[in-house]
Amino acid sequence: MxxxxxxxxxxxxxxxxxxxxxxxxxxxxxxxxxxxxxxxxxxxxxxxxxxxxxxxxxxxxxxxxxxxxxxxxxxxxxxxxxxxxxxxxxxxxxxxxxxxxxxxxxxxxxxxxxxxxxxxxxxxxxxxxxxxxxxxxxxxxxxxxxxxxxxxxxxxxxxxxxxxxxxxxxxxxxxxxxxxxxxxxxxxxxxxxxxxxxxxxxxxxxxxxxxxxxxxxxxxxxxxxxxxxxxxxxxxxxxxxxxxxxxxxxxGDGDMDESITASVSGYLVPKVNMLSRVTKGHLLGEILGPANELLAKVKSPTNGVVVLIRRSAAVIKDESITFLVTGESP
Ligand SMILES: [Zn+2]
Known part of the structure; x- marks a missing residue:
């Protein structure tokens, strides 16, 4: 009913x-x-x-x-x-x-x-x-x-x-x-x-x-x-x-809209797997240009576990790339 x-x-x-x-x-x-x-x-x-x-x-x-x-x-x-x-x-x-x-x-x-x-x-x-x-x-x-x-x-x-x-x-x-x-x-x-x-x-x-x-x-x-x-x-x-x-x-923090921001426009190639443990500075992904030229590297801002990966390849400057790395419980 x-x-x-x-x-x-x-x-x-x-x-x-x-x-x-x-x-x-x-x-x-x-x-x-x-x-x-x-x-x-x-x-x-x-x-x-x-x-x-x-x-x-x-x-x-x-x-x-x-x-x-x-x-x-x-x-x-x-x-x-x-x-x-x-x-x-x-x-x-x-x-x-x-x-x-x-x-x-x-x-x-x-x-x-x-x-x-x-x-x-x-x-x-x-x-x-x-x-x-x-x-x-x-x-x-x-x-x-x-x-x-x-x-x-x-x-x-x-x-x-x-x-x-x-x-x-x-x-x-x-x-x-x-x-x-x-x-x-x-x-x-x-x-x-x-x-x-x-x-x-x-x-x-x-x-x-x-x-x-x-x-x-x-x-x-x-x-x-x-x-x-x-x-x-x-x-x-x-x-x-x-x-x-x-x-x-x-x-750790979990705001999916507040992750890493793209420094340039291009297309994104992720370089990590889900739930990888990474250290600060680890390469998370690369932003490439139309002829595959490397425009920017996306690096982890912190030590932790990768819990969020962007799946759409196109990225626009200043938008969130939605990679998120968080810590683990002690
Ligand atoms: Zn939702």
């Missing part, structure tokens, strides 16, 4: 369980009386328990998170569910429609505008709705990203690496998720869903995987399994977590 409702009329507290329902939230797009329809997949169990919000598709060119949210929702049984699962398979419908990172309506990046603005543009309104109606009422937030069309990362889970994250279960949940790479952060750039959750003391995780603009089904299943593990940890569902010891426990 699915219903449509105006965003100002939605109230999570009025959803009575047990219920499994898709609710379409209508938000004015700002374009000639049109609405954006934000699909919420709500499963509320027979028993009380935590509220978990899982976002997919914050960027419209990422497909594993949306697939995992749908898979999770389909598999949940309200009879045995404790608490409430809220899944958004398309957190940013205009961007999803066109397969773009930013919204084609206002050119904003949803992952940079949280907690949004009720009276702002459509992306800010979506962020406001997710923040105030969902994150504020959640016990835990998971934001399922993947690296999008132009960049690549290993499959990883990011967590709150501060003392707070150790105490509120963020780190423990990352260790339970079941992936080979976990990445702790003790500071976050503003405007992300997780930075808003962090600011109001709601524990969080996010994920990344290889991207490229198509769906990696194996990673999508891994995401769903990882969220189920977190739900077991939160005692929302029963089951035993099969723990996988991560091969890489990374630590």
């Amino acid at each position: 699915s219903v449509g409702i105006n965003w100002s009329d939605f109230n999570l507290n009025s959803v009575k369980g047990p219920i499994k329902q898709v609710i379409y939230i209508n938000i004015e797009s700002g374009c000639s009386n049109e609405f954006v329809r934000l699909p919420l997949m709500i499963a509320k169990g027979s028993n009380d328990g935590p509220t978990l919000t899982v976002l997919g598709g914050v960027h419209g060119d990422e497909y594993e998170g949306p697939f995992a949210v749908r898979e999770l929702f389909e598999k949940l049984d309200t009879e045995s569910l404790n608490g409430t699962f809220i899944g958004l398979p398309q957190s940013n419908p205009p961007a999803t429609k066109y397969g773009t990172r930013k919204s084609p309506i206002d050119n904003l990046n949803l992952a940079r505008v949280f907690p949004g603005n009720k009276d702002g543009t459509i992306t800010e309104k979506i962020a406001h709705f997710i923040s105030k109606q969902l994150i504020d009422k959640s016990s835990f937030l998971i934001d399922l990203h993947s690296s999008g069309t132009h960049i690549s990362t290993p499959t990883l889970v990011g967590y709150d690496g501060s003392e707070k994250g150790v105490n509120n279960g963020s780190k423990e949940s990352a260790l339970s998720f079941g992936v080979d790479v976990i990445w702790g952060h003790n500071s976050l750039s503003g405007g992300r869903s997780i930075s808003y959750a962090d600011s109001i003391n709601i524990p969080w995780l996010y994920t990344e995987c290889s991207g490229g603009g198509w769906l990696h089904i194996k990673e999508a299943h891994l995401y769903a399994k990882g969220v189920f593990n977190v739900m077991m940890k939160l005692k929302m569902i029963r089951g035993e977590i099969r723990k996988v010891k991560p091969k890489f426990q990374l630590f």
Whole structure:
């Protein structure tokens, strides 16, 4: 069963369980009386328990998170569910429609505008709705990203690496998720869903995987399994977590938009593999000109592990090349 409702009329507290329902939230797009329809997949169990919000598709060119949210929702049984699962398979419908990172309506990046603005543009309104109606009422937030069309990362889970994250279960949940790479952060750039959750003391995780603009089904299943593990940890569902010891426990900043900048325009040839351990000054890539002349070398600014590699060859002067090297947990 699915219903449509105006965003100002939605109230999570009025959803009575047990219920499994898709609710379409209508938000004015700002374009000639049109609405954006934000699909919420709500499963509320027979028993009380935590509220978990899982976002997919914050960027419209990422497909594993949306697939995992749908898979999770389909598999949940309200009879045995404790608490409430809220899944958004398309957190940013205009961007999803066109397969773009930013919204084609206002050119904003949803992952940079949280907690949004009720009276702002459509992306800010979506962020406001997710923040105030969902994150504020959640016990835990998971934001399922993947690296999008132009960049690549290993499959990883990011967590709150501060003392707070150790105490509120963020780190423990990352260790339970079941992936080979976990990445702790003790500071976050503003405007992300997780930075808003962090600011109001709601524990969080996010994920990344290889991207490229198509769906990696194996990673999508891994995401769903990882969220189920977190739900077991939160005692929302029963089951035993099969723990996988991560091969890489990374630590450091994780802003994908704040990596190394191109000194010249040209085309990029990466010279490192994903998860290579490099030292400061190590050659990460070369920027070549039309006749293969070497225009610039891209060197690592620090010692660490390569977690982000640009996959689009064309680079433009002063743009981010999106190589990112981060440290490891001691
Ligand atoms: Zn993303």
